[in-house]
Amino acid sequence: MVDAAPKLSVRDLTVRYGDFTALDRISLDVLPNEIFGIIGPANSGKTSFLRALNRMEEFQPSMKVEGKIYFNGQDITAVRNVYRLRQKVGVVFPLPVGLPMSIYENVAFGPRLAGVRKRSELDEIVERCLRRAALWDEVKDRLNALGSLLSGGQQQRLTIARALSQDPELLLLDEFSIAVDPVTTMRIEDVLRELKDEVTIILVTNLVQQARRLADRTAFFLESELVEVGVTEDLFTGPVVDQRTRDYVEGRFG
Amino acid sequence: MSMFAETSLNQRNRRVEWLVRATFLMMTIILIVPVALILGVLVTKGAPALSWEFLTAVPREGMTAGGIMPALVGTIWIVLVALIASVPIGVAAAIYLSEYAPDNWLTRVINLAIINLAGVPSIVHALFGLGAFVTFAGFGTSILAASLTLAVMTLPVVIVSTRESLQSVPHAFREACWNMGATKWQTIRRVVLPNSISGILTGVILEVSRTAGETAPIMFTGAAFFLPFLPQSVFDQTMAMSLHLYVVSTQVPNVPEALPYGVALVLILMVLTMNATSIAFRVYLRGKRKW
Numbered sequence: 001m002v003d004a005a006p007k008l009s010v011r012d013l014t015v016r017y018g019d020f021t022a023l024d025r026i027s028l029d030v031l032p033n034e035i036f037g038i039i040g041p042a043n044s045g046k047t048s049f050l051r052a053l054n055r056m057e058e059f060q061p062s063m064k065v066e067g068k069i070y071f072n073g074q075d076i077t078a079v080r081n082v083y084r085l086r087q088k089v090g091v092v093f094p095l096p097v098g099l100p101m102s103i104y105e106n107v108a109f110g111p112r113l114a115g116v117r118k119r120s121e122l123d124e125i126v127e128r129c130l131r132r133a134a135l136w137d138e139v140k141d142r143l144n145a146l147g148s149l150l151s152g153g154q155q156q157r158l159t160i161a162r163a164l165s166q167d168p169e170l171l172l173l174d175e176f177s178i179a180v181d182p183v184t185t186m187r188i189e190d191v192l193r194e195l196k197d198e199v200t201i202i203l204v205t206n207l208v209q210q211a212r213r214l215a216d217r218t219a220f221f222l223e224s225e226l227v228e229v230g231v232t233e234d235l236f237t238g239p240v241v242d243q244r245t246r247d248y249v250e251g252r253f254g
Numbered sequence: 255m256s257m258f259a260e261t262s263l264n265q266r267n268r269r270v271e272w273l274v275r276a277t278f279l280m281m282t283i284i285l286i287v288p289v290a291l292i293l294g295v296l297v298t299k300g301a302p303a304l305s306w307e308f309l310t311a312v313p314r315e316g317m318t319a320g321g322i323m324p325a326l327v328g329t330i331w332i333v334l335v336a337l338i339a340s341v342p343i344g345v346a347a348a349i350y351l352s353e354y355a356p357d358n359w360l361t362r363v364i365n366l367a368i369i370n371l372a373g374v375p376s377i378v379h380a381l382f383g384l385g386a387f388v389t390f391a392g393f394g395t396s397i398l399a400a401s402l403t404l405a406v407m408t409l410p411v412v413i414v415s416t417r418e419s420l421q422s423v424p425h426a427f428r429e430a431c432w433n434m435g436a437t438k439w440q441t442i443r444r445v446v447l448p449n450s451i452s453g454i455l456t457g458v459i460l461e462v463s464r465t466a467g468e469t470a471p472i473m474f475t476g477a478a479f480f481l482p483f484l485p486q487s488v489f490d491q492t493m494a495m496s497l498h499l500y501v502v503s504t505q506v507p508n509v510p511e512a513l514p515y516g517v518a519l520v521l522i523l524m525v526l527t528m529n530a531t532s533i534a535f536r537v538y539l540r541g542k543r544k545w
Contacts, residue, residue: 059429061357086435097430100449109444110434162434 005073007032007170007200008053013067015048015057022048024224025067035192035201037215037232039208039248044221046204050172053202054089055082071170087114090163090199094175096155098147099162103130103139106147106158110166125165132195133161134187153184160188164195171201177210189214208249212236220245296519303516312482317498317506322517327484328397328492329524332476333466335401335488336408341458343405344412351413352420353442372410379407380471388475398488400476407471408461415457419450452539459532463525469496479505495521 006029015023023045030036038046048063050056055076057063069076071085079085087110099106107126108116116122126143130136135157139145147158156176163171173192177185192201192214205211211218212232219229220242228235228245240246247253260268311321355361383403393399423446431441469477477494479501485492499521503514 054433056429056433059432083435083437086433089433091433093426093430095426097426099427099430099445101445109431109436113434113436113440159430162430166435 004032006030006070007072008202009068009070009073010049011068011070013049013052013065013069015045015052016064016066017060017062021224023052023221026221026226028219028226028229030200030202031217032200033196033198034216035196035203035214037211037218038202038204038221039206039211039218040221041248041253042206043223045224046206046221047174049221050091050174050202050204053170053172054086054091055079058082087166088169090160090166090168090171092156092159092163092171092173092176094178096152096159096179098150098155098158100146100148102144103147103150103158104143107161107165110162114166129161129164130158132164132191133157134191135161153180156180156184157188157191160191164199168199171195171199172204173201174204175206176203177205177207185210208251212249220248222248293522296515296522299512300515300517300519303510303512304519308516309520313480313498316508317480317502318509318513322495322498322520324482324484325493325495325498325517326520328477329466329495329521331397331485331488331492332401332404332472332494333462335397336404336465337458337462339402340405340408340412340461344409344458345416345454347409348413348416348420349442352417353438353446368410368413372414374407376407376468376470379403380474382406383471383475393489395474395478395491396476396489397485397492398476400472400494401488403471403475404465404468407468408465411461411464412458415461416454419453419457420446422453423449452536455539456532456536459528459535463528463532466525466528467496467521469500473497495524 008030010029011027013023013026014021022043026045026049038049040046051060051063052065053069053071053076057065065077067077071088076085099109101109104126107129108122111122111125116125127136127140130139135154138154139150139158147155150158156179160176176188180188189210192203195201203211203215215232217230218232218235220227220235222244228242230238230241234241235245236249308321309326310323312324313322314320351361351365355364380403383399383406387393387399387402388395391399393402427445427449428441431445432438436444472494476491477497478491479497481491481493495517499514499517502509502517
């Protein structure tokens with residue numbers, strides 16, 4: 001797996017909000033079909049990293065991004081067609097966002113934007129994505145109910161189904177379990193393990209054990225810097241590369 | 255002593271609480287009394303003047319008899335044309351300011367200007383309309399000139415109320431759409447507008463009802479003192495309810511006492527009907543609110 005060309009190569013990525021530097025010259029590679037974990041205490045730059053990957057600085061005038069991000073070898077910091085980029089990248093926020101439309105339309109939203117019109121095709125996408133997000137059985141009888149009225153855990157799975165609806169190559173999850181109960185969290189974790197065969201996943205989490213359960217490799221961010229990146233288990237039990245990483249994963253600070 | 259016994263501090267708090275509540279209730283009553291009085295006087299004194307003929311006939315005998323149909327129809331014309339002019343411009347400007355405009359000094363200056371524009375006295379708008387539409391644009395004194403004057407006057411309020419409705423849609427919805435690869439317009443059309451349309455329409459309807467009662471802006475630009483015909487196009491002059499009320503109240507001798515009250519009552523019923531529609535609409539759409 002280490003021999004494969006990286007799905008994502010980040011070089012000297014710096015993110016600033018006004019005078020505040022949220023990320024300072026980060027460089028790392030994410031390999032195809034791996035779950036790449038990012039751990040670190042609050043304000044260490046994890047979310048800024050994800051935002052830069054989807055060109056979300058365009059939503060936030062104060063956010064400035066420098067450096068290079070290669071996605072399938074192509075630098076996305078210069079891409080003009082950000083809409084195409086965002087179709088290839090699925091994003092899941094900490095707080096689930098059920099759009100104020102039906103469950104069906106939540107999932108069909110992206111494909112419709114991309115020009116899918118045929119009802120049968122949309123039906124197929126909606127069912128497939130809801131199944132993959134482990135939500136189908138709970139909602140198949142009420143696809144016309146409002147997506148924004150589902151429970152928090154269901155809305156988060158709906159958000160995942162929506163993120164999958166355009167067959168993304170990259171799935172970004174930002175602390176997806178914050179507003180989700182433990183049982184749902186476990187179900188979503190199972191979903192992610194299965195999805196790994198089809199998409200590359202970047203999982204930002206402040207639950208060290210979640211990274212340990214899921215991530216093939218993990219990066220540790222601290223105070224806007226990348227401290228260490230390596231095979232997840234090595235961060236916990238391998239030889240100590242940086243004492244700060246070991247202290248963090250063992251709960252001695254953070 | 256029980257742990258729930260009142261200390262002197264508790265007692266004082268309770269008295270202050272009572273006093274505050276009573277004072278504020280009194281202010282509310284003071285607020286309602288004039289409104290109730292106005293309505294009461296209008297209904298008792300104006301009701302005798304109301305009849306089918308009053309609504310459907312033209313004024314006769316130096317406006318001391320007959321009906322108010324030309325004024326009624328004229329006001330509807332003026333309001334509709336003003337609406338057609340102000341809503342597209344106002345809503346589009348509000349969408350631009352809320353969804354597209356970068357947050358820089360220019361946008362802030364524009365926003366400030368809009369707020370200040372809302373405070374310009376209506377007589378100033380009237381003179382502007384006279385210069386800009388009647389004379390410069392060559393529309394003459396006409397429904398078109400009067401309506402455009404009213405549209406300019408109401409635009410700031412339409413923009414502010416529309417922008418507030420747009421802002422009430424949570425930002426997270428927008429980001430979720432953009433992250434799916436939606437353009438700003440796709441996001442506005444599919445998510446922002448459907449969820450703010452009730453507020454936008456309510457603002458517009460309230461504005462319309464205000465327009466119906468304005469006198470100064472139409473006095474120099476399109477409303478006629480006495481013109482017992484119905485307008486045939488937007489380039490005609492017309493009578494209007496608000497000016498007619500002013501005329502029969504102060505400018506015409508020997509008007510029966512009930513007549514001005516009747517005109518005022520019809521005008522106020524028009525406005526209240528529109529407001530009630532707006533409220534009913536808002537209640538209906540609130541019930542369909544999706545988050």
